[in-house]
Amino acid sequence: MKIAVSGKGGVGKTTLTALLAQAYSDKGLDVFAVDADPSPCLAGALGVPNDLQEKLAPISEMEDLIFERTGAKPGSTGGFFTINPRVDDIPERFSIVHRGVKLLEMGAVDLGGSGCICPESAMLKTLFTHLLFRKDDVLILDMYAGVEHLGRSTVDFVDAMIIVVEPTRRSLGTANQIKKLALDIKLERLWIVGNKIQNQEEVEFLKKNSPGIPILGTLPAVQGVLEADRLGIAVYDHVPELKAAAEKIADKIEEIIRER
Ligand SMILES: Nc1ncnc2c1ncn2[C@@H]1O[C@H](COP(=O)(O)OP(=O)(O)OP(=O)(O)O)[C@@H](O)[C@H]1O
Numbered sequence: 001m002k003i004a005v006s007g008k009g010g011v012g013k014t015t016l017t018a019l020l021a022q023a024y025s026d027k028g029l030d031v032f033a034v035d036a037d038p039s040p041c042l043a044g045a046l047g048v049p050n051d052l053q054e055k056l057a058p059i060s061e062m063e064d065l066i067f068e069r070t071g072a073k074p075g076s077t078g079g080f081f082t083i084n085p086r087v088d089d090i091p092e093r094f095s096i097v098h099r100g101v102k103l104l105e106m107g108a109v110d111l112g113g114s115g116c117i118c119p120e121s122a123m124l125k126t127l128f129t130h131l132l133f134r135k136d137d138v139l140i141l142d143m144y145a146g147v148e149h150l151g152r153s154t155v156d157f158v159d160a161m162i163i164v165v166e167p168t169r170r171s172l173g174t175a176n177q178i179k180k181l182a183l184d185i186k187l188e189r190l191w192i193v194g195n196k197i198q199n200q201e202e203v204e205f206l207k208k209n210s211p212g213i214p215i216l217g218t219l220p221a222v223q224g225v226l227e228a229d230r231l232g233i234a235v236y237d238h239v240p241e242l243k244a245a246a247e248k249i250a251d252k253i254e255e256i257i258r259e260r
C-alpha cells in the first residue's frame with residue numbers, strides 16, 4: 001500500500017501519518033514512513049527518542065551525498081549533473097527504525113514543474129520514485145499541502161491520497177485545491193479524513209461540504225494530543241481514542257485497497 005497524506009497547514013497530517021504508521025506496524029506489516037515536509041517532525045509524532053532522532057537528517061541537506069551522487073553541489077544550476085543518480089542504498093542507509101516503523105526524512109525541495117532543475121531536486125525526485133517502487137507492505141508519506149512530490153509517472157504507484165481536513169470551510173477550500181492538482185496528474189483516488197472533530201454537527205458539516213471526495217473517517221479533537229507533544233510521547237500511546245480511531249481508518253484503507 002502506498003498512501004500519501006496531504007492537507008492544509010496544521011490540520012493534523014503528521015499526527016495522522018504517525019498514527020497510521022504505528023497502527024500498521026503493530027499489525028505486523030513492514031512500514032516505511034517518509035517525512036516529506038520541509039520542516040520535518042514526524043519523528044517526534046512517532047515518539048522517536050532524542051538520541052535516535054539525532055541520527056536522522058533530511059536527505060536534501062546532505063550536501064556531500066548530493067555532490068557524490070549527482071556530480072554537482074546543491075544549489076548550483078546551469079552546470080552538468082546526473083539527473084538519475086544512484087539512490088537504491090539511501091532508504092536503508094539513512095532511515096532509522098523505531099518500533100517497527102522505518103523513517104526517512106526527505107527535507108525541503110521544490111519538485112514542481114516550475115523549472116527548478118538542480119542537483120538536489122534531481123536527487124529527491126529519483127529517490128521519491130525509487131521509494132514508490134520498493135516492496136514495503138506500507139509506504140506512507142507525510143506531505144505538505146500539495147502534490148509536488150507526485151509526478152504523472154509516479155501516480156500509478158500511489159494507491160491513494162488522504163486529504164486531512166478540519167471542519168472549517170477554509171480547510172475544505174484547500175482540500176478542493178489539492179483535489180484539482182491531484183486530478184491534473186490523474187490521481188483520482190482521494191479520501192478525506194476529518195480531524196479535530198468535536199461533535200456530530202461537525203461530521204455532518206464535512207459530509208455536506210466535502211468537495212466530492214469520500215470521507216474515510218474522523219479523529220476526535222482531544223487535549224491529550226498537545227500533552228503527548230509536550231511529554232515527547234507518541235499520540236498513539238498517549239491518547240487511546242485516537243489510537244482506536246486510527247486503527248479503524250487503517251483497516252478501512254486496507255479493505256478498500258484490497259477490493260480494488
Ligand atoms: N485530534 C487532535 N486533537 C487535538 N489537537 C490536535 C489533533 N490533531 C492534531 N492536533 C494538533 O494540531 C497541531 C497540528 O498537528 P500536526 O502537526 O499533526 O499537523 P500538520 O498538518 O502536520 O501540520 P504542518 O502543516 O505544520 O505539518 C499540533 O499542535 C497537534 O498537536
Ligand SMILES: [Mg+2]
Nearest residue numbers: 013014037041
Ligand atoms: Mg506536519
